[in-house]
Amino acid sequence: MTEDIRALSAQYAADPSSLVFLRLAEALRQRGQLEPALKIALSGLNRYPHLPDAHDLYARILADRRDYASAFDEWDTVLRLAPHHIGAHKGIGFLYYRAGEPEHALYHLRVAAELDPGDEGLRAAVERVAGGREIWDVPLPVSPPVRDAETRVAPAPAAGDPFTGVEGAGQRLLLVDRDGLRLGGALAAHGGRDVSEETAASLAGVVQEAERAARLLELGEWDHLTIEGTALSACLLCPTADTSLLATMDPGHPVGQLAFYAERGAKEARAWLERAR
């Protein structure tokens, strides 16, 4: 244990309600001690639920644990509390870059770079994401770019929809109950035709087969099922024991990004179901 952590631990022990938890958890995170870091960050977050830095810290730990969907949500919370939070813009920029969405990544990294013009590393990151394009002379848009898919199809989600505010809501995320009835979200085919109801009806059968295959082949509990189709890619998972969710993307997107997107949808669905129940 370094002197630093020892000293910070002593301070934290002496006064657990102080803000020293931010420094201690960050020091532990940097040393790769993610479990104690997480414990301390969560206890701090309980005391200071409206402190942007506490959410930022928690998001960094989640990102280190590769729980990118939850990390995204935490940084999103930070930006709601503090729209000019550099760490949150950097974090979200990193996640978008990782998910293969360079335009979104570029927007957030540029916001961060403008907030902290002295950060050379950040400037280098912006230039790398821009891929050699001239970037600094182009004015920064006032809001993040809108994706093509979002403008392409389908009606806006209804009020009370679990995926309101999530990219692709109303066309690329569908939540279904165990009887194959649509709970929320919608799926649209290319051209905008709504295929939600017919898709919902056959989801339960796939879930049942996935469960059976994983059980009988002794693969443990199944996590998700991805389908790479000629027209779309799809990812199926179960946000709760009695619901299933299908997320779709255009086939050009990386497969890893699809699972990430579906997990984000599942998280929204869980929160929505909890509220609804």
Next chain:
Amino acid sequence: MTDAYAAPLDSLTRLRGIRGAMVVAAQDGLVVAESLMGGVKGTPLAALAANLAARVIELSARAAVGEPRFVHLQAQDGSLLVAPAAEELLLVAVAGRDVPLGLIRLEMLRLAERLA
């Protein structure tokens, strides 16, 4: 094992983490050719993979996903991977945890194309 299938299955099972690979008749879920490590049972693997593929094909048609090229069931302790190959044939593999899935996926897509 038929020569036509022996080489593709061997090249797949040489990849790290693959516990078994097989060619399966899609319509009845029976084994056409297999290359399995000890402990992996071919009959259930073929049957379950074919049933899952049938359900996925039905879902894909309804959800306008198009024809499935690759299906990946990710579970806690491993994965079941299915690539429809020639008409009525499926290339199936079962893999353990922490395997190079990207590489396996590419190899299966390549072999499925070759079988077709």
Next chain:
Amino acid sequence: MRAIEPWVVTPLRSFVEESSARLALLMTTSGQVVAQHGFTGALDLMAAAALGTGIIASSGELALLMDWTPFRTVAHQGQRQSHFLGWFDTPHGRWVALVVFGGETKLGLVQVYFDQLVVELLAAAPPAPVQKQEVLAADFERELNASLRALFGR
């Protein structure tokens, strides 16, 4: 589902659910029905039992004639429906299973769950009777009628 032997019910019910079979019939090699699922008429059941055991017997004879190992299972696949026949030995003698299934499942899966059914039946079977009673033709018909009454509740 109806069964002459109550210990057969749980394994057979599980088999039908898991395999998605439309009809299932368990019988002895003499055609005496032990349990059934899905048959609605006694005549259908009797005919299916007789024909099923006949197929198993004739394919066994064919195997003997050709010096092959007797087939343990036989499947006939149709466009809309298929059937599967398999035999296995129990403490109560050799039994035959006849399974009719459609497009909602596959032969491979029926085979997998048939293997499981056999394991479960053997685990649930009570010990064999000490002295096996010879079945006479007259007794056989009486037993058959009694089993049909039990299976159809009349």
